[in-house]
Amino acid sequence: MKLSVSIKPDADGFTGRECPTCERYFKIKTGTGVPGLTTCHCPYCNHIGPHTEFWTKQQINYARSVAINKVSSQLLSQLKKMERRPDPRAPFSIGIRVKGNPTPIAYYSEHQLEERVTCNACTLEYTIYGAFGYCPDCGVHNSAQIAGANFDLVLKTLDLAKTAAAEIQTKLVENALEDAVSCFDGFGREHCANQPYKISFQNIDAARDKIQREHHFDLSAVLTAPDWKFVSDQFQKRHLLAHKLGIIDSEFVAKTGCPPSLQGRKVTISESDVRALITHLRAMANALHTSVARV
Numbered sequence: 001m002k003l004s005v006s007i008k009p010d011a012d013g014f015t016g017r018e019c020p021t022c023e024r025y026f027k028i029k030t031g032t033g034v035p036g037l038t039t040c041h042c043p044y045c046n047h048i049g050p051h052t053e054f055w056t057k058q059q060i061n062y063a064r065s066v067a068i069n070k071v072s073s074q075l076l077s078q079l080k081k082m083e084r085r086p087d088p089r090a091p092f093s094i095g096i097r098v099k100g101n102p103t104p105i106a107y108y109s110e111h112q113l114e115e116r117v118t119c120n121a122c123t124l125e126y127t128i129y130g131a132f133g134y135c136p137d138c139g140v141h142n143s144a145q146i147a148g149a150n151f152d153l154v155l156k157t158l159d160l161a162k163t164a165a166a167e168i169q170t171k172l173v174e175n176a177l178e179d180a181v182s183c184f185d186g187f188g189r190e191h192c193a194n195q196p197y198k199i200s201f202q203n204i205d206a207a208r209d210k211i212q213r214e215h216h217f218d219l220s221a222v223l224t225a226p227d228w229k230f231v232s233d234q235f236q237k238r239h240l241l242a243h244k245l246g247i248i249d250s251e252f253v254a255k256t257g258c259p260p261s262l263q264g265r266k267v268t269i270s271e272s273d274v275r276a277l278i279t280h281l282r283a284m285a286n287a288l289h290t291s292v293a294r295v
Contacts, residue, residue: 003066003067003070005062005063005066005067007055007059007062007063009029009030009110010027010109010110012029013029013030013031014027014028014029014110014125014126014127015027015028015029015030015110016056016058016059016110016111017040017054017055017056017136018054018055018056018057019042019044019045019047019054020047020049020053020054021042021045021047022042022044022045022047024042024044024045024129025056025111025113025129026042026043026044026113026126026127026128026129026133026136027110027111027113027126027127028040028124028125028126028136028137029124029125029126032118032123032124032125033119033122033123033124033125033135033136033137033138034122034124034137034138037051037137038050038051039051040053040054040136040137041134041135041136041137041138041139042054042134042136043126043128043133043134043135043136044128044133044134046134046139048139058106058108059108061106061108062105062106062107062108064106065103065104065105065106066105068103069102069103069104069105070102072102072103073102076101076102113127113128113129114127114128114129114130114131115127115128115129115130115131115133115146117133117135117142117145117146119135119137119138119140119142119145120140120145121135121138121140122135122137122138122140124136124137124138131146131186132146132190141294143187143190143191143289143294144187144191144285144286144289146187147183147184147186147187147285148282148285150179150183150186151180151183151278151281151282153179154176154179154180154183154274154278155275155278157172157175157176157179158172158173158176158271158274158275160172161173161176161271162271173269173270173271173274174241174246174269176271176274177234177237177238177241177269177273177274177277178238178241178242180274180277180278180281181202181234181235181238182202183281184201184281184284184285185200185201185202187201187285187288188201188207188285188288189201191288191289191292191294192292194294194295195214195295197210197214199211202235202238202239203235204231204232204235205232207219208220211288211292215291215292217287217291217292219284219287219288221287222283222284222286222287223280223283223284227280230273230276230277230280231277231280231281231284232255232256233256234273234274234277236252236255236256237267237269239252240252240267241267241269246266246267246269247264247265247266247267248262248263248264248265248266248267249263250263252267
């Protein structure tokens with residue numbers, strides 16, 4: 001006996017998937033991505049296998065319960081046909097009565113995830129925990145795509161700042177600087193996550209030196225010397241915001257070469273500088289993505 005059980009997508013058209021290797025959950029939208037593809041990439045560990053390996057435990061339990069429900073329903077139906085009442089006129093008679101209900105179905109609902117992505121390479125729509133991952137269809141890692149989207153969000157913050165009150169405008173611009181640096185740092189860490197070394201891109205000069213030692217690639221080569229100096233100074237400003245409430249100290253003076261007379265004053269951060277920084281960070285992210293292979 002063979003039964004087919006339909007696994008329906010959620011209200012947004014997404015179907016849950018579970019990696020058979022790392023057992024982590026994600027969702028894909030049927031009808032998007034590569035047509036007719038029979039294999040799937042786990043967005044977390046990049047295990048590759050047929051789609052039939054990626055059913056979730058809840059889906060399997062549901063399908064099993066539907067099958068058992070159908071079989072038990074048919075069995076009860078057949079047994080019901082055997083029911084009979086005892087003959088009250090007979091000196092001895094046996095009645096048969098069948099009681100029971102079909103085995104219940106184990107219904108389930110798909111989970112809500114954190115990041116919704118449309119792959120730039122194959123247009124598959126998928127959702128995952130976290131932000132970074134491999135496309136389940138084409139296998140392209142989304143780190144560069146996510147970085148670009150986050151840089152766009154920072155620019156939108158700057159657009160909002162233009163119409164805000166002065167004190168809010170200053171805070172939004174400061175937040176935009178911190179977000180831009182965090183975006184590049186998050187992208188860089190994710191891109192280098194499987195390398196045999198640890199790296200942080202919040203200290204951009206130290207990160208450049210490590211990348212150069214490990215891969216013989218100069219991250220600053222995509223910029224002019226003055227532009228690299230500008231980027232380095234903006235990262236130092238972010239450090240002041242995060243750890244010194246934006247107050248210039250002797251370390252900032254030494255690393256940026258700003259006048260010592262500014263020590264003790266609040267660092268100046270402009271909207272135009274943050275926009276320029278994002279332009280440079282996009283170029284650096286692209287260079288890192290293309291010049292340092294992801295392993």
